[in-house]
Amino acid sequence: xxxxKLGLKNLTRxxxxxxxxxxxxxxxxxxxxxxxxxxxxxxxxxxxxIINFETGNIQVAYPQxxxxxxxxxxxxxxxxxxxxEESIKNIDGLLATSPExxxxxxxxxxxxxxxxxxxxxxxEKYNEVYTxxxxxxxxxxxxPGESKAVIGKGLAELMDLKIGDYITLLIRxxxxxxxxxxxxxxxxxxxxxxxxxxxIVFVPLDIAQQALNVENGVSMITxxxxxxxxxxxxxxxxxxNFQKKNINIKAYSWRESAETVIAYSAAQDAxxxxxxxxxxxxxxxxxxxxxxxxALERTREIGMMKALGMRExxxxxVFMIEACGxxxxxxxxxxxxxxxxxxxxxxxxxxxxxxxxxxxxxxxxILDKIYGVWNLSSFIxxxxxxxxxxxxxxxxxxxxxxxxxxxxxxxHR
Amino acid sequence: xxxxxxxxxxxxxxxxxxKVPALRGVDLIVEQGEFSTIFGPSGSGKTTLLNxxxxxxxxxxxxxxxxxxxxxxxxxxxxxxxxxFNIGFVFQSYNLIxxxxxxxxxxxxxxxxxxxxxxxxxxxxxxxLEEVGLKGLENRRPNELSGGESQRVAIAxxxxxxxxxxxxxxxTANLDSKNAADVVKIMVxxxxxxxTTFIFSTHDPMVMEYAHRYINLKDGMISADERRG
Numbered sequence: 176x177x178x179x180k181l182g183l184k185n186l187t188r189x190x191x192x193x194x195x196x197x198x199x200x201x202x203x204x205x206x207x208x209x210x211x212x213x214x215x216x217x218x219x220x221x222x223x224x225i226i227n228f229e230t231g232n233i234q235v236a237y238p239q240x241x242x243x244x245x246x247x248x249x250x251x252x253x254x255x256x257x258x259x260e261e262s263i264k265n266i267d268g269l270l271a272t273s274p275e276x277x278x279x280x281x282x283x284x285x286x287x288x289x290x291x292x293x294x295x296x297x298x299e300k301y302n303e304v305y306t307x308x309x310x311x312x313x314x315x316x317x318x319p320g321e322s323k324a325v326i327g328k329g330l331a332e333l334m335d336l337k338i339g340d341y342i343t344l345l346i347r348x349x350x351x352x353x354x355x356x357x358x359x360x361x362x363x364x365x366x367x368x369x370x371x372x373x374x375i376v377f378v379p380l381d382i383a384q385q386a387l388n389v390e391n392g393v394s395m396i397t398x399x400x401x402x403x404x405x406x407x408x409x410x411x412x413x414x415x416n417f418q419k420k421n422i423n424i425k426a427y428s429w430r431e432s433a434e435t436v437i438a439y440s441a442a443q444d445a446x447x448x449x450x451x452x453x454x455x456x457x458x459x460x461x462x463x464x465x466x467x468x469x470a471l472e473r474t475r476e477i478g479m480m481k482a483l484g485m486r487e488x489x490x491x492x493v494f495m496i497e498a499c500g501x502x503x504x505x506x507x508x509x510x511x512x513x514x515x516x517x518x519x520x521x522x523x524x525x526x527x528x529x530x531x532x533x534x535x536x537x538x539x540x541i542l543d544k545i546y547g548v549w550n551l552s553s554f555i556x557x558x559x560x561x562x563x564x565x566x567x568x569x570x571x572x573x574x575x576x577x578x579x580x581x582x583x584x585x586x587h588r
Numbered sequence: 589x590x591x592x593x594x595x596x597x598x599x600x601x602x603x604x605x606x607k608v609p610a611l612r613g614v615d616l617i618v619e620q621g622e623f624s625t626i627f628g629p630s631g632s633g634k635t636t637l638l639n640x641x642x643x644x645x646x647x648x649x650x651x652x653x654x655x656x657x658x659x660x661x662x663x664x665x666x667x668x669x670x671x672x673f674n675i676g677f678v679f680q681s682y683n684l685i686x687x688x689x690x691x692x693x694x695x696x697x698x699x700x701x702x703x704x705x706x707x708x709x710x711x712x713x714x715x716x717l718e719e720v721g722l723k724g725l726e727n728r729r730p731n732e733l734s735g736g737e738s739q740r741v742a743i744a745x746x747x748x749x750x751x752x753x754x755x756x757x758x759x760t761a762n763l764d765s766k767n768a769a770d771v772v773k774i775m776v777x778x779x780x781x782x783x784t785t786f787i788f789s790t791h792d793p794m795v796m797e798y799a800h801r802y803i804n805l806k807d808g809m810i811s812a813d814e815r816r817g
Contacts, residue, residue, distance in 0.1 A: 177699035184687040479683035482644060483697055483745075484672020486665065581644045585679070586635075 178489050182496025185469070186504075192468065196461040197505040203454040204509020204557050205516055210450055212517040212547035213525070214443045219548055220367070221436040222429075227306045228368040230429040231273065231397035232406050235263065235413065238425050240394065247277045247292065249349040252392030253424060259396075262416035262424075268402035268409055271303030274393040276383050280356075281345040282326075282376060284334045291330070291376050293344055293356075295383025295393075304399040307364055307371060314338040314362035319379050323361030327372035331363050338363065344376060348388040356386045367544075398426075451560070458505075458561060459568040462498050466569045470494065470576030477576055478584030487577040494573035495566055502565025506558040513554065520547025589656050591752060591785055592618035592641060597650035597660075599636050599808075610636040612808040613650070618787065620752065623779045625796050626789045628805035634789040635757055637805065641787065642675050642755045643667040655752065672700055676746030678756035678775075678788070682738040684730040690717065690741045691726040697745045716744045719781075720774050736767030740774060747778055754778075756788035760795050772798045 186193060226232060236244065240251035253259065255274060263272055276295035281288050298316045302308045308316055317323035324342060336342065337360065344356040358378060366372055384391060400409055406428055413426040430437060470477065480490055524546040599611040610633045618624060626634050639645040640652060643659050646667075652660040659670055671677075676697075684693045694713045702709060717726055720740040730738055739759060746754050756775070760768035772795050779786050790796060804812035 177696055180692075181685070181688070181696070184692075187687055475681070475683055476685060479677070479679065479685075481668065482642065482671060482677045482679075484668050484670075484675075484700055486668050489700075582639050585644070585683075 176492075178492040179496050182493045183500055185493065185497045186500040189469065189472070192465060193501055196465045196501050197508055199461045200458050200502065200505030200561060201508035201512055203457045204506060204561060205512035207447075207450050207454055207557055208510070208513025208553055209516040209520070209547075211447065211550055211553045212513075212520055213545065214446070215548040215550050216520065216524075216546045218436070218440050218443065220545055221439075222433060224366075224368040225433045225436065226403075226429050228366055228371050230432045231304045232400045232403055232429055233398040233410055233413070234395050234427045234429070234432065235398065235424055236395035236427065237423065241425065241427060244277075244394070247279050247394070249278065249347075249387060249389055249392075252276075252389055252394060253396065254390065254392050258420045258422060259417075259424065262420055262422065263396065263398065263413060266400075266409055266412050266416070268400040268405070270399040270401050271300065272399075273297065273300040273304040273397045274380065275301070275395060275397060276380055276387070276389065276392065277394040278346060278383065278387055280376065282330070282334060283343045283345060284336055284340070285343075287334060288345070289330075289334060291344075291374055292370075293346065293383060294375055294377050295380040295387075296377055297380050301377075304397050307366060307377075310364045310366040312363050312365045314360070317361045317377075317379050319381055321361070321379055322356075322358050322382060323379070324358040325362035325364060325377040326360060327375060328363050328365040329369070329372040330374065330376075331360070333373070336360050342376075344378070344386075346386060348386070350388060354386050354388075356382060358382075454557075454560075455564055458502070458564040461505075462501060462565050462568040463572050465501060466494050466498055466572035466576070469497065470572060473576075474579065474584050477579055478581050478586070481579075481581035482585060487574070490577035491570065491573040494576060495569045498565045498569030498573070499562055502562045505565075506561035509561065510554050510558055513557075517547050517549060521549060590617045590653075591620045591622075591655060592616070593651075593653040594641070595651045597637075597640055597647045597652060599633075599640065599645070600648045610808055611640070611647070614808075614810055616803070616810065616813075618753075618785060620785055621779070621783045622801055623776065623786045623799055624788075624801035624803060625799035626787065626803045626805055627791065627796060628811075632805040633808040634805055636808075638755050638757050638787065638789055641753075642677060643670045673749075674752050676749065676751040676754040676784075678739070678742050678746050678754065678759045680758040680761045682730070682735075682742045682762075684738055684741055684745075686730050689727045689729055690722055690733065690737075690744075693730070693741050694744045694748050698748045701749050713744075713748060716748045717741075719778070720744045720747075721770075734767070735763050736770055739763060739767070739771050743771065743774055743778070747782065747784065750782065751784065753785045753787065756786065758789055758791070760790065760792055765794060768792060768795060 237251040274297060278293045280291050280293040282291045297319060312328060316325055340360045342358055342360060346354050348354050364371060400406060402409060410426040410428060417424050477490060524544045526544050594614050594616040597611055597614040601608045601610055614637060626637060628634055640647055647660050651658060654674060688696060691713055694717060695709060698709055698712060720743050722737060722740055725737060760771055763771060775786055776798050778784055800816055802814045803810055
């Protein structure tokens with residue numbers, strides 16, 4: 176159709192104005208794609224940190240414990256036996272399991288005291304589920320039975336502790352009596368997870384159990400699988416095995432321990448909607464401004480088109496095609512700019528130390544550096560979103576132009 | 589049956605609270621193949637009359653018939669379709685589309701009515717451009733053409749769809765005398781060869797010499813209507 180050809184040819188008019196509109200749209204799209212990538216990157220990094228340092232893929236605990244797990248109770252612990260171990264060990268996709276005992280403690284360095292979370296672990300098993308050992312920056316992980324602890328670098332700096340220093344953990348036993356554990360600092364870790372760095376004291380499981388007087392009780396068993404994206408069937412299998420043996424223990428996905436981050440992710444959707452609305456408004460203003468100015472400049476031309484017998488919808492189509500062209504070029508430019516920005520974020524990331532470095536203040540378990548992620552669907556979405564904005568926002572001003580009285584238009588009255 | 593028939597056509601413009609009569613009752617009959625000029629002083633209603641005849645505007649009062657069909661009270665859409673198929677326009681300021689070549693400016697008009705093959709359209713456009721003396725300039729854009737050449741493109745655009753009636757509002761006003769004469773000669777030639785009816789308004793006595801009929805408009809009324817030859 177000639178209207179389409181004319182609309183496309185009109186793109187070569189008012190190059191400067193069209194270029195500015197295209198740049199505005201491109202910049203808005205770039206912002207969206209960049210933010211989307213950073214948000215996605217933060218989400219992925221948060222989830223990775225939770226899985227790699229906090230929960231593994233699956234956690235197994237008594238439901239009563241699970242409900243109160245934030246308070247780190249010493250009730251409803253799992254007492255390891257053959258039935259429990261068998262229920263877990265033959266699961267398809269299982270890589271490793273790690274029993275752990277979580278407890279409240281106060282760390283005393285002889286001068287100051289700070290509340291921490293004590294984590295009793297079996298080092299060999301723990302290292303199969305978590306990646307914490309890879310972030311050991313000084314010393315080494317303890318062996319079972321050794322009166323040694325591993326703490327985060329942040330906590331060590333806060334309490335002025337170094338390898339070889341002694342600390343005392345003040346704890347309450349299962350019977351609510353006070354007890355202490357004296358430990359030598361055997362290792363320091365510096366992970367991307369703020370909680371590990373600033374608030375956890377790793378101790379040998381047997382020492383923790385003995386001090387807390389919980390026999391061989393553990394708070395939970397964490398599991399690493401090689402089917403990270405298909406953990407629901409694994410959880411179902413574990414739960415069925417427990418049911419068969421009449422054990423009232425349940426398996427939980429890591430997602431249930433990542434509620435803050437997931438809530439943040441939901442908030443991110445709302446944020447995306449706000450960004451999209453801003454882009455919508457920017458795009459609409461740009462396109463409407465473009466079409467109105469074009470129509471004003473081409474009033475005589477519109478009159479001529481009407482004199483030749485062009486119908487209003489055909490004139491509207493000319494302007495819509497032109498606006499659509501601006502939307503497409505702006506969208507492509509935005510996607511190219513976005514690809515450059517996202518590529519840079521994926522490769523080099525952003526050092527959070529420029530803005531304080533610790534996202535845990537906002538409930539996000541990220542420290543140091545965040546990286547972007549590629550999200551092809553966002554590129555496709557924003558590109559078509561741009562075209563749709565261009566089309567819809569051009570309708571009203573194009574109709575206004577096309578509806579002009581032909582005589583007034585011809586003589587520019 | 590006459591090509592065009594106007595009976596008691598009046599046009600009154602409302603300017604604020606004041607009513608300004610532009611046409612005060614025009615009666616006119618134009619036959620197929622006529623080459624007529626409308627002349628008169630500024631403000632006499634020439635352009636208003638051409639707009640009424642060209643279905644660009646509707647009269648406040650009176651009746652206009654084109655080819656026997658009453659067009660004075662048609663809807664905007666119907667008027668557009670009447671213009672599309674029956675009337676060609678030539679404007680004083682050419683009104684060519686600057687991003688289109690001479691060929692495309694002419695093609696534009698025919699595409700509105702003819703959706704036949706590319707080859708047929710091309711043949712027709714090239715033929716009409718040749719007839720108005722623009723062979724070889726088909727790919728030039730308006731800013732690469734002289735005023736005379738631009739007006740020839742406008743004439744080709746008006747004629748390519750072979751309308752029954754071509755209306756030209758002061759088509760030579762922006763041209764020098766040589767180009768003006770050339771443009772009018774082309775219109776005369778097309779009138780003879782295609783039998784197209786031309787009605788044009790002008791102030792230029794040289795241009796008027798070519799007309800067969802002179803319609804003098806004064807204060808919105810026809811004060812004289814003479815035929816020659």
